[in-house]
Amino acid sequence: MGLPGGGKSTVGRQLARRLGARFLDADIVLEERIGMPIRAYFEQHGEAAFRDLEEQVIDELTREGGAPLVLATGGGSVLRPANRACLHERTTVIYLRSTPEELYRRLRHDTQRPLLQVADPLAKLRELYDQRHPLYDEVAHHRVDTGRPSVSTLVNMIMMQMDMAGLLPALGHDAAVSPDPAP
Numbered sequence: 001m002g003l004p005g006g007g008k009s010t011v012g013r014q015l016a017r018r019l020g021a022r023f024l025d026a027d028i029v030l031e032e033r034i035g036m037p038i039r040a041y042f043e044q045h046g047e048a049a050f051r052d053l054e055e056q057v058i059d060e061l062t063r064e065g066g067a068p069l070v071l072a073t074g075g076g077s078v079l080r081p082a083n084r085a086c087l088h089e090r091t092t093v094i095y096l097r098s099t100p101e102e103l104y105r106r107l108r109h110d111t112q113r114p115l116l117q118v119a120d121p122l123a124k125l126r127e128l129y130d131q132r133h134p135l136y137d138e139v140a141h142h143r144v145d146t147g148r149p150s151v152s153t154l155v156n157m158i159m160m161q162m163d164m165a166g167l168l169p170a171l172g173h174d175a176a177v178s179p180d181p182a183p
């Protein structure tokens with residue numbers, strides 16, 4: 001989890017590949033269910049209705065047993081206490097921590113994220129950071145700073161933390177932290 005634009009989907013997809021796990025993006029699952037982009041849903045039904053659906057989707061996806069899954073969650077999923085509890089208790093939460101300035105550089109031309117369609121997106125990102133950083137930090141089991149490292153370095157850093165926590169029993173240490181991700 002982490003703020004919008006921090007690379008949750010990109011890093012999550014590559015982490016899943018390295019772990020031999022499935023990857024799902026909760027926002028995409030949600031868009032498939034509502035049959036429209038999130039931005040349109042926000043405009044027609046409002047944020048509260050979106051958050052209700054998001055809570056339902058996260059509850060369902062974190063209940064699934066069976067095959068290992070890497071799940072990317074929308075940046076605002078941390079706002080609901082029910083999501084915080086279920087993500088912390090049922091999953092291993094990785095917080096991709098990014099500064100508002102870094103996110104602004106990546107998202108200044110974004111048109112899809114409803115919360116950022118405002119006159120001053122940087123101020124909005126600072127406000128989101130102040131509000132959400134303590135919550136991400138509270139829910140997370142592991143944290144990585146997204147600033148400079150490449151995606152594959154971030155994935156290595158996450159795998160190293162998971163390995164040290166004994167979460168990668170199937171992999172030898174070398175496999176877990178190899179600098180050369182499988183294609």
Ligand code: S3P
Pocket residue numbers: 002003004005008027038073074075076077112113114115
């Ligand atoms: C949101 C972030 C978005 C999406 C929705 C609301 C938020 O996901 O769930 O637009 O409140 O920060 P990303 O974090 O993947 O952009």
